[in-house]
Amino acid sequence: xxxxxxxxxxxTGAARGIGAATAVRLAAEGRAVxxxxxxxxxxxxxxxxxxxxxxxxxxVGCDVADEAQVEAAVTRIAAxxxxxxxxxxxxxxxxxxxxxxxxxSDWDTVMNVHLRGAFxxxxxxxxxxxxxxxxxxxxxxxxxxxxxxxQVNYAAAKAGMQGFTKTLAKELGKFGITANSVAPGFIxxxxxxxxxxxxxxxxxxxxxAAATQIxxxxxxxxxxxxxxxxxxxxxxxxxxxxxxxxxxxxxxN
Ligand SMILES: NC(=O)c1ccc[n+]([C@@H]2O[C@H](COP(=O)([O-])OP(=O)(O)OC[C@H]3O[C@@H](n4cnc5c(N)ncnc54)[C@H](O)[C@@H]3O)[C@@H](O)[C@H]2O)c1
Numbered sequence: 001x002x003x004x005x006x007x008x009x010x011x012t013g014a015a016r017g018i019g020a021a022t023a024v025r026l027a028a029e030g031r032a033v034x035x036x037x038x039x040x041x042x043x044x045x046x047x048x049x050x051x052x053x054x055x056x057x058x059x060v061g062c063d064v065a066d067e068a069q070v071e072a073a074v075t076r077i078a079a080x081x082x083x084x085x086x087x088x089x090x091x092x093x094x095x096x097x098x099x100x101x102x103x104x105s106d107w108d109t110v111m112n113v114h115l116r117g118a119f120x121x122x123x124x125x126x127x128x129x130x131x132x133x134x135x136x137x138x139x140x141x142x143x144x145x146x147x148x149x150x151q152v153n154y155a156a157a158k159a160g161m162q163g164f165t166k167t168l169a170k171e172l173g174k175f176g177i178t179a180n181s182v183a184p185g186f187i188x189x190x191x192x193x194x195x196x197x198x199x200x201x202x203x204x205x206x207x208x209a210a211a212t213q214i215x216x217x218x219x220x221x222x223x224x225x226x227x228x229x230x231x232x233x234x235x236x237x238x239x240x241x242x243x244x245x246x247x248x249x250x251x252x253n
Contacts, residue, residue, distance in 0.1 A: 006056065007134075008081045009233065010034045010074075012064050012121060013091030015042035017189035018140070020049075021222030022088055022229050027055035029230060031086060034077040036060045056081070064091045064117030074124035083128035086233045089118035089139045089161075094191060096150045096198065107153045114157035118164060122179075126172060135177030136233040139165045140225075143185045143248050158183070162244050169242030178241035180232040185248025186210045187220040215250025 009026045013019040015037035027033045027050040035043040035050075040061030050057040058080055062073035077084050093113045095106035118139050129135025144151050145158040161181055168179035186192060188207055196206035207219045228247045231237055246252055 006030060006032045007086055008032045008084045009086035010036060010077060010084045010125060011088045011090055012036045014046055017191060018187060018222045018225045019090040020046045021226040022090060023057065024049055025226035025230050026233065027057055028053065032056040032081045034058055034060050034081060034084065036062050036073060038063055064121055065112040067120055070120040070124050078128060083132055084125045085129050085132045085134050086136045087121060087125045088229055089121055091117055092140060094154055098150055099152050102153060110153040110157050115160050118161060122168060129177045130175045133176045135172065137168055137177065137179040138229050138232045139181045141181045141183035141244060143183055143246060143252050145183060146252055166242045173241055178238060180241060181244045182225060182228045183244055183246045184225050185214065185220060187222060187225060189222060218249065220247065220249060
């Protein structure tokens, strides 16, 4: 690629929350961005925000756990924007429950979106990265990877993302591709809002209670995570690979 050519970034689960903030941030850094979510129409706000700021973006409807949809989405992105050489595997869902009450379908859903989704998206994009001799993959883990009551499925998936990341780093490094993982703590999004509802707390009270347990005494914002992702996707981060960065307002025990 010439130095004037725009790099193409793909962000999954980018209709809202951390994914949307990341798409906006990467566009502000000059990337053309493919905004992926389950429903193409749901991506339009993120795309509009990017284009209003003078950036370039397209909305792509795709279930990242569906092999055919992923292959079609990446083919379309390559045709419409160019070879995707930056990939942020952010799409995620919760199906929280204590082990004895968790259904096999809640286990499978979480594994499929996080792990199968990241696998399918990475496999589809890596060919473009290898051809370009450049790639940046960032996988969203979580502080829950260290273990969290009521999240045996999610904790396993998010710990799995870390092993997945380190293996990608080892396999793909020789092609100029790095893989890193960002593990957020508590971030105020629809995901944590839904958790507050599930435990019967107002979202404000839920955030205030969480903040007391965080060294910087506040919960995180989607932009806090987008900042860390932007670092890993930058041209200058080519010697940083296979790392897990906890972005949680303090260390985790
Ligand atoms: N919010 C937090 O506190 C927190 C903490 C740690 C990790 N994370 C992780 O960060 C990522 C983003 O979280 P968020 O809080 O912004 O969540 P969110 O629920 O606000 O957004 C997730 C997005 O992913 C999309 N999505 C779900 N399944 C999909 C699929 N199969 N294919 C395509 N898109 C799909 C949803 O439609 C939604 O737009 C997730 O991987 C989550 O596990 C979040």
